[in-house]
Amino acid sequence: MNTIIENLQQFWQYTGFANCNYQYLLMIAIGILFIYLAIAKEWEPMLLVPIGFGIIIGNIPLFQGLQVGIYEEGSVLNILYQGVRQGFYPPLIFLGIGAMTDFSALISNPKLLLIGGACQFGIFGAYAIALAIGFSPAEAGAIGIIGGADGPTAIFLSSRLAPDLMGAIAVSAYSYMALVPVIQPPIMRLLTTDKERLIRMKPPRAVSPTEKKIFPIVGFLLTAFIVPSGIPLLGMLFFGNLIKESGVTRRLAETARGPLVDIVTMLIGLTVGCSTQADKFIQWNSIKIFLLGALSFVIATAAGVLFVKFFNLFLKEGNKINPLIGNSGVSAVPDSARVSNTVGLKYDNKNYLLMHAMGPNVAGVIGSAVAAGILLGFLA
Amino acid sequence: MKNLKYILVLGCLFVALTATAQSQSSMRLNEILLHNTTDFQDDFGQHNAWIELFNESYGTVDIGGCYLTNDPNNLKKYIIPKGDVITKIKPRQHTLFWADNNPYHGTFHTNFTIEAGQEILFVSSDGRTVVDRIVVPEMGENESFGRLKDGEGAIDGSQQGWHITNWTSPSTNNSGVDEESKSEKMRETDPYGWILSITAMSVVFLALIILAMLFKLTGRISIKNANKKTAKTVSITGKEIQIDATDIAGETYAAIAMALHLYNEQNSSHDEESLVVTMAHTDRSYSPWSSKIYTLRQTPIVNKNKK
Numbered sequence: 132m133n134t135i136i137e138n139l140q141q142f143w144q145y146t147g148f149a150n151c152n153y154q155y156l157l158m159i160a161i162g163i164l165f166i167y168l169a170i171a172k173e174w175e176p177m178l179l180v181p182i183g184f185g186i187i188i189g190n191i192p193l194f195q196g197l198q199v200g201i202y203e204e205g206s207v208l209n210i211l212y213q214g215v216r217q218g219f220y221p222p223l224i225f226l227g228i229g230a231m232t233d234f235s236a237l238i239s240n241p242k243l244l245l246i247g248g249a250c251q252f253g254i255f256g257a258y259a260i261a262l263a264i265g266f267s268p269a270e271a272g273a274i275g276i277i278g279g280a281d282g283p284t285a286i287f288l289s290s291r292l293a294p295d296l297m298g299a300i301a302v303s304a305y306s307y308m309a310l311v312p313v314i315q316p317p318i319m320r321l322l323t324t325d326k327e328r329l330i331r332m333k334p335p336r337a338v339s340p341t342e343k344k345i346f347p348i349v350g351f352l353l354t355a356f357i358v359p360s361g362i363p364l365l366g367m368l369f370f371g372n373l374i375k376e377s378g379v380t381r382r383l384a385e386t387a388r389g390p391l392v393d394i395v396t397m398l399i400g401l402t403v404g405c406s407t408q409a410d411k412f413i414q415w416n417s418i419k420i421f422l423l424g425a426l427s428f429v430i431a432t433a434a435g436v437l438f439v440k441f442f443n444l445f446l447k448e449g450n451k452i453n454p455l456i457g458n459s460g461v462s463a464v465p466d467s468a469r470v471s472n473t474v475g476l477k478y479d480n481k482n483y484l485l486m487h488a489m490g491p492n493v494a495g496v497i498g499s500a501v502a503a504g505i506l507l508g509f510l511a
Numbered sequence: 512m513k514n515l516k517y518i519l520v521l522g523c524l525f526v527a528l529t530a531t532a533q534s535q536s537s538m539r540l541n542e543i544l545l546h547n548t549t550d551f552q553d554d555f556g557q558h559n560a561w562i563e564l565f566n567e568s569y570g571t572v573d574i575g576g577c578y579l580t581n582d583p584n585n586l587k588k589y590i591i592p593k594g595d596v597i598t599k600i601k602p603r604q605h606t607l608f609w610a611d612n613n614p615y616h617g618t619f620h621t622n623f624t625i626e627a628g629q630e631i632l633f634v635s636s637d638g639r640t641v642v643d644r645i646v647v648p649e650m651g652e653n654e655s656f657g658r659l660k661d662g663e664g665a666i667d668g669s670q671q672g673w674h675i676t677n678w679t680s681p682s683t684n685n686s687g688v689d690e691e692s693k694s695e696k697m698r699e700t701d702p703y704g705w706i707l708s709i710t711a712m713s714v715v716f717l718a719l720i721i722l723a724m725l726f727k728l729t730g731r732i733s734i735k736n737a738n739k740k741t742a743k744t745v746s747i748t749g750k751e752i753q754i755d756a757t758d759i760a761g762e763t764y765a766a767i768a769m770a771l772h773l774y775n776e777q778n779s780s781h782d783e784e785s786l787v788v789t790m791a792h793t794d795r796s797y798s799p800w801s802s803k804i805y806t807l808r809q810t811p812i813v814n815k816n817k818k
Contacts, residue, residue, distance in 0.1 A: 238730065241723035248712075248719040255708035262704045269694035271704065292694075334761060339733045342726075349725060357718045494719065501718050505711040510694050 150192035154409035162186030162404065168309065175309035175466070178282070181397050182305055185404015201405040212402045215297070218290040220399040221283030222367040227392025228283075228464065228496065229347070229371020230384045236490040238342050239335035242442075243452075243487070247494025249438030250460030251502045253278025253431025257423050258506075264419065269293055272506040274420055277304045278427025279499030280311070280461035284364060286403065288503045291511050298406040299417040303424035305403070311466045314425070315432045315458045316474050322436045323454045327443075328478040330453040332487050340378070347373040354501055360511075361504025368500060428461065435460035435491070452487075459488040462495030535577060535635040537568035539666065540643045541605060542657030544679055545627060550653045551607075551681045553620070559611035560625050563681055564633065566600040567662030573599045576636035579608060581623050586634045586641070589614065589621040603661075605682045630668060644668040648675070655679040660686045 143149050165183030169176040188208075193200050201208040214220035237243060258275030266274060273289035273296060285304035289297040307314065351369035355362050371387050374380040406412075436457035443451045455475045459467040468488035475484040542563040544550060552558050562579065566572045575598040580588035591598055595618050600606050607619060614622040625631060627649040633642045643666045650656055657676045658664050661684055664672015676685065701707050 238726050241726040241730070244719040244723045245716065248716045251712060251715050255704070255711060259704035259708060262698075262702070267694055268697040268701075268704070268707075269692075336730070336734070338730075339737065342729055342733050345729060346726070349729075350722060353722055353725070354718050357714065357721075497722075498715055498719060501715050502711060505714055509707055509711070510697060 145194045145197075147192045150194060152192070152409075154413045155190045155192045158190040158407060158409045158412065159187050162190065165306075165404075174312070175305070177396060178305045178400055179309055181400025182302065182404040185401040186302075186407050187404075188401070189405035189408045200408070201402065202408065202411070208402065208405055211398055212406065214395075214398060215286055215301070215402050215406070216290055216294065218287045218363070220395050221287035222363045223395045224283040224392060224399065225364050225367040225500070226371040226387050227395070229368040229373075230375045230387035231392070232372060232375075232464070232493050232496070233489075234346050234372060234493055235338040235343065236335055236486050237493055238338045238346055240487075240490055243456075243490030244494040244497075245442065246435055246439060246452075246457055246460040246491035247462070247496075247498040248460070249457075250431045250435040250462075250491075250495055251279065251498045252434035253280075253427040253429075253461065254499070254502050254506075256430035256434075257427030260426060261419075261423055266419075267293075269510045270296060272510045273297075273300055274423050275427060276300075276499070276503055276506065277307065277420075277424040278431045278461070279495070279502060280304070280308055280428065280431065280463040280467070281496065281499045282308060283399070284462075284499050284503045286399065287364060288506060291507055296416065296420060298403065298408075298412055299414075299420040300424075301403040302407055303421050305400075306421075307424050307428050308463045308466065311428075311461075311463045312470055312473075314428050315467060315470045318429060318432045319436055319455055319458050319470075319474055322433060322440070325478065327440065327454050328475065329482065330451050331479075331482055332453055332456075332484070333450065335486060335490075340376070343376040344373070344378075347376065350497070354497065358501050358504035358508065360508040361500050364500040364503060365497070368496065431461045432458045453482070453484055456484055456488040456491055460491040460495045460498070462492065462499045464492050464496060465489065467495075468492040534568065534570060534572045535574065536640075536642050537566055537570075537572055538574060538577070538600070538633055538642055539565045539567050539658070539662045540631060540633055540645050541565035541661060542655050542676070542680065542685055543625070543631060543645070543647055544653070544655040544681070545625060545647060545650055546652045546654075548652050550655075550679055553609050553611070553616070555616060557611065559609045561681060562608045562610055562621075562625070562631060563605055563657070564600070564608065565605050565658075565662050566602060569602045571599050571601050574606075575599075577642075578632075578634035578636075578638060579621055580632050580634065581610075581625050581629045583630055583632060583644075586632065587638050588623060592618050605661075607682050642666070645670065645673065650675055653679065657685045 147155075162183045162185075165179045165186065168174045169179035169183060189201055195203070197203075198206045199208065200206060201212050203209055214223075254275040254277075256275075257278045258271045261271035261274045262268060269292040273285075273293040276285045276288045277300060279285065282301065282305045286297065286301050289300040293300070347369035350372075351365055354365050358365075371384075374387060375384040436454050438460075439452050439454040439457035443454070446452065453471075453475065456468075456471045459471045461467050468485055468491075471488035472483060472485040475482050540562065544561050547558040547560055550558060551561065564574070574591050575593040575595055577591050578587050578589060579591065580586055582588055597618060598606075609616070609620045610623060610625045611620055612622055612624045613620045625647060627647055630644055630646045632644045634640065635642050645656075645668055648656060648670075655676050656673060657680070658672055659674055660672075697707065
């Protein structure tokens with residue numbers, strides 16, 4: 132009888148109930164909230180469902196040594212987590228993004244590229260603030276990249292510059308990407324006048340297939356020569372686009388933008404969620420990172436809108452750009468472009484800005500990859 | 512075409528072979544100590560002369576099967592044992608060999624000792640290619656002769672980039688263990704982050720401006736070419752007119768597409784599969800990678816009797 136009681140007591144020690152504390156319950160509640168937002172509000176469900184469930188998985192209180200936790204070397208979750216830790220999931224996602232992105236809007240109106248550049252102020256604004264509140268330059272760089280609104284880039288850079296903060300940075304980046312429709316519109320309205328919101332832009336010209344084929348090759352050569360440290364992201368992005376546009380590798384393109392990117396999205400979301408284990412995640416630094424992340428999104432959006440207003444000073448009447456597409460320079464593709472379109476339609480129900488906004492949107496992807504390369508070069 | 516294939520195969524072979532050689536060629540003799548009295552001691556508690564090697568590449572290099580020697584006429588004097596996991600030198604890492612003429616003490620103990628004036632050579636696994644060589648000068652007790660910076664300097668025995676070091680650094684950086692990381696340096700030179708921000712934003716804008724200018728240019732060329740290819744057609748008045756494809760608005764394309772769609776809809780009431788009007792280019796040139804196209808889909812049968 133005693134043996135049975137001892138066994139049961141021993142078994143109790145293995146259960147999650149015995150090892151639980153309020154921190155784990157708090158994280159599980161956050162995971163459930165993410166899943167709720169994804170299902171009920173449809174905020175980035177592709178990201179929030181895997182991350183939310185990952186948070187729940189990662190916060191089941193464990194008896195250490197069972198070789199199942201994400202931080203226990205050799206466990207299945209730990210092996211899957213290596214894609215995040217070693218940084219090879221993000222380039223694979225970029226491959227998929229390249230294979231699904233149509234750069235025509237950008238090629239037809241190349242000056243929109245500059246809006247994608249202006250929004251990178253969010254990264255460096257957050258970098259400066261993070262330095263001021265005591266983070267090291269490498270940590271500040273990893274936190275700042277949240278402002279690029281690019282989850283894979285944020286994971287890639289933080290895995291190199293500040294691996295200990297990666298969980299908080301990744302969750303913060305993806306959460307704010309999901310919140311783009313909430314964060315951006317008030318800033319856009321605040322910084323634009325009624326007259327500016329009604330600007331109608333010229334329809335983009337038709338782009339020839341040859342131009343589309345040239346773009347990934349020239350785009351890669353140029354950006355990679357300027358920022359070689361961005362090669363993993365830029366190389367995969369432009370390679371993905373080349374297999375899409377070449378017209379002779381349709382199967383490869385379909386795999387890259389379909390099954391491949393879906394698999395990697397699931398794995399990256401789930402493992403990033405798992406990495407938020409309460410004992411490693413609930414710290415003051417995580418709260419600071421969340422605040423800085425929000426700030427970087429605000430700066431990036433404001434910088435994009437203000438840059439368009441400034442740019443318009445030099446453009447002739449008829450060529451002016453609607454500042455409502457300024458927000459789309461943050462690279463949350465295609466959500467920020469959709470926000471431009473939705474806000475634009477509120478003021479003029481026939482002014483469809485989506486195609487125009489896609490230009491700066493994809494330029495933001497290139498811009499944030501270049502910015503990540505620069506930070507890596509200076510701080511790694 | 513056949514020749515091209517051979518050239519490609521040979522090219523791949525060449526690249527593969529040189530890649531192997533290249534990895535071993537990344538190894539450098541990095542630091543040498545002759546008279547060891549109080550310096551680093553080996554696993555047997557003995558003070559002996561040592562030779563430090565450094566992997567200057569960013570990939571792991573397996574030095575198993577390579578050779579170390581103090582005799583230019585006998586390049587295969589000491590073979591580094593193959594199949595030992597510890598001979599895989601990680602990127603930018605060091606390893607130490609004891610020149611104690613005691614190879615039975617393990618992989619990292621050579622079968623020779625070294626003296627001033629002798630030349631030390633590291634030879635690749637082919638036993639012929641000298642990867643690095645250096646003539647050892649006379650030095651004091653517990654002084655070492657090493658490169659100023661890890662892996663940098665001459666590899667032809669000329670001693671350029673080498674010096675007698677102030678302190679020995681077995682299995683670690685020659686240029687100082689306390690070298691600051693880039694991040695720490697950045698904190699000192701740019702405590703508020705403005706310099707990095709301005710530099711980085713300038714680079715981002717530079718890259719994007721060049722890209723924008725380039726595509727402005729290619730756009731112009733493309734429009735020019737499109738104008739050359741303007742289609743000639745005959746109007747209802749019988750007069751020949753030119754149509755510029757770039758002048759056609761998107762709405763026109765949409766109207767044409769809708770008309771074609773409606774036409775197909777009207778003609779789809781028959782039992783046979785209707786024809787598909789498509790603008791997509793389908794190239795069916797044979798390739799083993801695309802041969803599925805023949806097995807998975809048959810060309811639709813057109814019922815010629817149907818009006």
